[in-house]
Amino acid sequence: MRGVASVEQAVGMNTTSNASKHIDGFEDTVKDFWVSRPRRPRHGRKLAGVAAGVSNRYGVDPAVVRVAFVVLTVFGGIGLPLYLLGWLLFAEEGDETSGAESLVGRGRSSMSKGFALLLCVVLVPLSGWAFAGSWIDGGAFIGLALVVAGVYLLHRGRGHARRPEPTGYTAGYSSAIGSAEQGAWGAPVIQAPAEWDALGADPQGWRLAGAAEPAPPPPTEPSPPPRRKSKIGFATLGVALAVGGVGAALAVGGEPWFTPTHVVGLVLAVLGAGMVAGSFLGGGRGLLWLAVPLSLLGLAVGTFPAEDFRGGFGNLHATPSSAEQVLPRYDRTAGDIRLDLTELSGTAPVETSLHNGAGSITVLVPRDADVTYTCEASLGNVDCLGREGAGLNTPAIRGVDTGTAGTGGLDITLTARAGAGNVEVLRD
Template sequence: MNTTDSAKRIEGFEDTVKDFWVSRPRRPHHGRKLAGVASGIGYRYGIDPTVVRVAFVVLTVFGGIGLAVYLLGWLLLPGEGDEVSGIESLFGQGQSSMPKGFALALGVVLVPMWLWSFSGSWFDGGAFFGLALVVAALYLLHRSRGHLRRPTPTVPAAGTAGTTTVTGDTGVWGRPVSSAPPTWDPLGADPLGWRLPDETSPAPSPQSEPPAPPRRKSKVGIAVMGLALAVGGAGAALAAEGVPWFTPAHVVGLVLAVLGLGMVVGSFRRGGRGLVWLAVPLSLAGLVLSVVPLPHVGGGFGDLETTPASAEQVLPVYERTAGDLLIDLTRLSGTDRVTTTVRVGVGNLAVIVPPDADVRYNCEAGVGTMECLGQERTGIRIPELRGVDYGVDGEGGPRITLTAQTGAGNVEVLRG
């Protein structure tokens, strides 16, 4: 591997794209977690592979494109010790440790994976944004660091035409010096002109290297953390005010987008590694929200407990974005007629009705437990409960039409 910093930098868009393909990352045998795509990118451009792995997770949750990009890298990036990538070996361009059957199966899986990624996501347009972010990050990385850590392509072995024989002395990193032919001069100088030390002369005493200068702490992580908290706080405030687009899933997506851009910038400025610890739990939260989308509910945050004294005091809607609700309707009597909706985004709600009331109810919950006048259901995406209950005295008494909804939490409709 060539690590000299004096190599000529890459200029121009077309040259950058061509050079990226020629010197694309190799998937190493050691340090990989799955296929070595993240570790190969990290080693090629001097980035912590953990940051690359988290970026793949964020892109998978944020727009669904991360898994498709990873599989594409598995197919297009050669492995360490291989002449070509798995897809190139299918067309007879060289040898690869990836079996041709596996490469073909991986290519078949990629087609529906990419179609699924762009068919829709819990963050609108997230796949297109994620793909643009990947392309821009790779382009900028190669423009700034493509001249460093360049893998030497494997040269064809002697006696072969057009193909390369992979042996223990060759690989994508090139032929080691120890395996070079004896006629090759690594110094490019006349051996007779070398001045070798006398065997009897004492070896020079090793000199200790000067200590490395202290590494300057980057402020990228702190700045991005503050920006992410500001974006999250503003999004949560807009969600509480009832702005339709700002659902919990969208707010998490915006914060992840800020963290993703921050990690890309931090990879250039040698900072931002601490953002991983915030991106991981948010990615898991985004995954949960993509499985169980929470309904958009206004009303703000906090608990609400009320006991209307008459039918006129019963509001048509009781709601909270997050919190617990307790609505006590036991003071209704006689011929009172009320229709009300009680809903909460995240939290528990309970509605207490009179013992003799005729209740027509509709209970809904995204995830949690519902217990509505004798009917119970628990789980994720629970089917709604509908029914009519006339109470202990049969038909007659106050008439209540009730809708109780929660995104995540428990729903209870009980007799007083």
């Protein structure tokens, strides 16, 4: 009826049954996704129910959806803003409308308007951080494009099934209209219930001639046969290991783009694609046990910037005897670096930098040298010619130390930076 249709359009809720619905074109797909968007369940959710709602709507393993949010958070930072957006735009089961729509008066929601407004406020800086502070160039845009493409394909393939039923205000209004018909000229005409008998006789004991036979119940669709498990998990694992191995080899070899953060991001992208494919073809759930710790590793690598730490693994000890033998840069991915400058001869100035991903840095300088230093450790202790610091991401220590004899000694300029380890600059 028109009254019901107008109310359903006003509150923006979906009233389509689980019957199949043909969708044509991109615009129709987007519109149908909006009117039949997932609902956040009250049970079986971990936080707000966004991942569980998407899982219930499209028949995807909820673990895959949750891992996708984690991967999108690490691979570009877009995962958190998307989760908050789903929290705002997906109505909870039993609500008339979503929290965002309740802010503009389009129905009632169990989410308070104050909390919905708070989510909107938090969403703005998170989105700005995702698109401006990504640790992979363009990662947020790539992640958003993958999400849009994935949701579009999911809705095209599975949008006709598992459509949410109307709840709350829409369902109640539809029920009320079902028991009252609007007359042609005025007030609604109340329909008598079907079990009411004006003659007071048993409804089963008499029958009017020419009465229409009750419509037979609609045939139930047979349940689809179980899908055969595919080998997508093994194939994805092989590709991920190959990508990780080649990327790590190129990173150790000094290729500029293949930093540890980029390698982790590439492997996570392969695992994410494999889990999405596995949700369609069957299989791939075991990839979760690799994706979760790798995501944590990606967060750790992002916290301790390792872009400048190359040079391989193992300890590096050097004792140059002249300024010409001092390298402009000493690098290690993991291991200890020890540079002894106490054997230097001559008066030529010396400038060098030392970078270590995981391990300690120790530099020995002559007693009478004039040292200009910059020392930094993302996680560890710093002791630079008597000036100390410790902790996580402590500010860099900078200064000039002229030694015991005052100015006029050998001029040395040092930069020492460690990801996880101690940094020491000591006098002999």
